Amino acid sequence: MRYQTQRIAYPYFLGALFLFAVQIIFGVLAGIVYVLPNFLAEILPFNILRMIHTNALIVWLLMGFFGAAYYLIPEEAEREIESPILAYVQLGLLMFGTLASVVGYLFGIHGGREFLEQPMWVKLAIVVVALIFLYNISATILKGRRTAITTVLLLGMWGIAFFWLFAIYNPINLSLDKLYWWYVVHIWVEGVWELVMASILAFLVIKMTGVDREVVEKWLYAIVGLALFSGLLGTGHHYFWIGAPGYWQWIGSIFGALEVAPFFAMVIFAFTMVWRGRRDHPNKAAMLWTLGCTVGAFFGAGVWGFMHTVAPVNYYSHGTQVTAAHGHLAFFGAYVMLNLAIITYAMPHLRNRQPYNQVLNMWSFWIMTSAMAFMTFTLTFAGVVQVHLQRVLGMYYMEVQEQLGLFYWMRLGAGLFVAFSVILFLYAVLGPAREDRPARLAAAPEPAE
Ligand code: HEM
Ligand code: HEM
Ligand SMILES: [Fe+2]
Numbered sequence: 001m002r003y004q005t006q007r008i009a010y011p012y013f014l015g016a017l018f019l020f021a022v023q024i025i026f027g028v029l030a031g032i033v034y035v036l037p038n039f040l041a042e043i044l045p046f047n048i049l050r051m052i053h054t055n056a057l058i059v060w061l062l063m064g065f066f067g068a069a070y071y072l073i074p075e076e077a078e079r080e081i082e083s084p085i086l087a088y089v090q091l092g093l094l095m096f097g098t099l100a101s102v103v104g105y106l107f108g109i110h111g112g113r114e115f116l117e118q119p120m121w122v123k124l125a126i127v128v129v130a131l132i133f134l135y136n137i138s139a140t141i142l143k144g145r146r147t148a149i150t151t152v153l154l155l156g157m158w159g160i161a162f163f164w165l166f167a168i169y170n171p172i173n174l175s176l177d178k179l180y181w182w183y184v185v186h187i188w189v190e191g192v193w194e195l196v197m198a199s200i201l202a203f204l205v206i207k208m209t210g211v212d213r214e215v216v217e218k219w220l221y222a223i224v225g226l227a228l229f230s231g232l233l234g235t236g237h238h239y240f241w242i243g244a245p246g247y248w249q250w251i252g253s254i255f256g257a258l259e260v261a262p263f264f265a266m267v268i269f270a271f272t273m274v275w276r277g278r279r280d281h282p283n284k285a286a287m288l289w290t291l292g293c294t295v296g297a298f299f300g301a302g303v304w305g306f307m308h309t310v311a312p313v314n315y316y317s318h319g320t321q322v323t324a325a326h327g328h329l330a331f332f333g334a335y336v337m338l339n340l341a342i343i344t345y346a347m348p349h350l351r352n353r354q355p356y357n358q359v360l361n362m363w364s365f366w367i368m369t370s371a372m373a374f375m376t377f378t379l380t381f382a383g384v385v386q387v388h389l390q391r392v393l394g395m396y397y398m399e400v401q402e403q404l405g406l407f408y409w410m411r412l413g414a415g416l417f418v419a420f421s422v423i424l425f426l427y428a429v430l431g432p433a434r435e436d437r438p439a440r441l442a443a444a445p446e447p448a449e
Contacts, residue, residue: 004080005070009071009346012067013350015095017426019059019063022060023060024422027053027415028415028419030046031408031412033049034412044106048105048106048110052102052105056102064342065157065160065196065339068346069137073137076149076203079143079145083136086136090132096125097118116181130160147217148217148220149199149203152224153195153200155192156195159191163188164184166184178242179244186234186235187235189330190231197335198224198262201290202220204342209278209281211278215276226262230255231255231262234252236251236252236253240252252311260302260305283348286355289344290341290345293333293341295333297330297337317387320391321380322386324379324383328379329372351433353433363421371414371415379411
C-alpha cells in the first residue's frame with residue numbers, strides 16, 4: 001500500500017462483507033418460505049425477508065464500490081484522499097441509515113416500491129452520503145494525476161448519485177412511477193454501474209498483469225462507449241407492458257439485444273490482457289475472481305438478459321422465474337464477483353500481509369460460482385415450465401406454483417452451498433493469515449506497477 005488513506009477502504013470492505021452475510025441469511029430464509037410457505041409467516045413475512053435480502057445486496061455492493069474507490073484513487077491520482085474524516089462520517093451515516101431501515105423493515109415500516117423501500121429520510125440521507133463521497137473523491141482526483149480509470153470511475157459515481165434522485169420522485173400515475181423507477185433500477189446496473197465495473201476491472205488488470213496503461217485505456221473507453229450506447233436506450237426493455245407508447249417495443253428489443261456487447265467486450269479485454277501480460281502476480285485468487293467476474297457477468301447479464309429482452313419473448317416470460325434466474329446470475333456475476341475480486345486483491349495490502357489462504361479463497365470461488373450457476377439453472381427450468389403452464393396453457397398462478405416445488409427445493413439446496421462458500425470466503429480474507437510465503441514469491445519484490 002503506497003498511500004496511508006487507502007486504509008479507509010478497510011472498514012468499508014468490512015461493512016460490505018457484513019451486509020453480504022446478512023443478504024445471504026435472508027435469501028436462505030426467503031428460499032425456505034418458497035418450499036414451506038408458513039415458515040416465519042407470523043413473525044417475518046416473505047415480503048420483509050425479500051426486502052432485507054435485496055436491500056442488503058444493493059447497499060453492500062455500493063459500500064464495496066466506495067471502498068474500492070478509496071483504495072484505488074490514491075494510487076491512480078498519486079495523492080492522499082482529500083478528507084479521511086469525511087470518508088469515515090460517510091461510512092457511519094450509510095451504515096446507520098441501512099441498519100435503521102432494516103430495523104424498520106423488521107417492524108413492517110417501509111415505503112413499498114420494490115428495491116426502493118427505504119423510508120424517505122433514509123433516501124435523503126443517501127443523497128447526503130453521495131454528496132460527501134463525490135466531494136471527497138472529486139477533490140482528490142481533480143487535484144491529482146488524471147487517468148482514464150479515475151475519469152471513468154468519477155463519471156460512474158456521479159451517474160449513480162444523479163440517477164438515485166429519481167428514487168425520491170414517485171408519481172401517483174402507475175405508468176410514470178414505473179418509468180422513473182427503472183431510471184434507477186435499470187440505468188444503475190446496465191449503465192453507470194458498468195462504468196464503475198469497467199474502471200475497477202481496468203485497475204485490477206493493470207496491477208496484476210503489468211500490461212501497458214495505454215492499451216488498457218483504449219479498451220476502457222470502448223467498453224464505456226458500448227455500455228452507454230446500448231444501456232441508456234436499453235431501458236426500453238422494461239417499457240413493453242407498462243402503458244408506454246408502442247415504439248418502445250422496437251427500441252427496447254434492439255438496444256436491449258445490443259447490451260450484450262459491453263459485457264462481451266469485458267471478457268475479451270480481461271482475457272487478452274492476462275494472456276499478453278508479463279507479470280506473474282502472487283495473488284492468484286484475485287486473478288481468478290477478476291476473470292471469473294467478466295465471465296459471470298457475460299452469462300448472467302449478457303446471455304440470460306438477451307434470453308428475454310426482445311418483446312415477443314418477454315411477452316411470455318415477463319415477471320416469471322426466468323426473470324429471477326437472470327436477476328440472480330447478473331447481480332452475482334457482475335457486481336458480487338467484482339467486489340469479491342477487489343476485496344481479495346486489496347485485503348492483503350490493507351491487513352499488511354502477504355496474499356494468504358489463497359487455496360481456501362479459490363475453493364470459495366468455485367463453490368460459490370457453481371452453486372449460483374446451479375441456482376440459475378433451476379430457476380430457469382422453473383421459469384420455462386411456469387411460462388408454458390401459465391402463459392401458454394392458461395393454468396392459474398398458484399396451481400402452477402404447486403408444480404414447481406422440486407425446483408424450489410433445488411434452489412434452496414444451491415442457496416445453502418452459497419451460504420457455505422460465503423463462510424469460506426470470509427474466513428479466507430478475514431481469518432488468521434498464513435505468514436509463510438512460498439520461497440519463489442518471497443524473493444520477488446512487490447510489483448509497483
Ligand atoms: C449486471 C447487469 C444486470 C443486472 C444486475 C440485471 C438485473 C436485473 C433484475 C434484478 C431484474 C428484475 C427486475 C424486477 O423486475 O424486479 C432484471 C430484469 C430484466 N433484465 Fe436485467 N440485469 C442486468 C443486465 C441485463 C442485460 C444486459 C439485459 C439484456 C441483454 C437485461 C435484460 C433484462 C430484461 C429484459 C428484464 C425484464 C424481465 C421481465 O420482464 O420480467 N438485463 N434485470
Ligand atoms: C450473492 C448471491 C445472490 C444475489 C446476487 C441475489 C440477488 C437477488 C435479487 C436481485 C433478487 C430479486 C430478483 C428479482 O426481482 O427478479 C433476489 C430475490 C430472491 N433471492 Fe436472491 N440473491 C443471492 C443469493 C440468494 C440465495 C443464497 C438465496 C437462497 C435460496 C436467494 C433466494 C432468493 C429468493 C427466495 C428471492 C425472492 C424471489 C421472489 O420474489 O420470487 N438468493 N435475489
Ligand atoms: Fe434492464
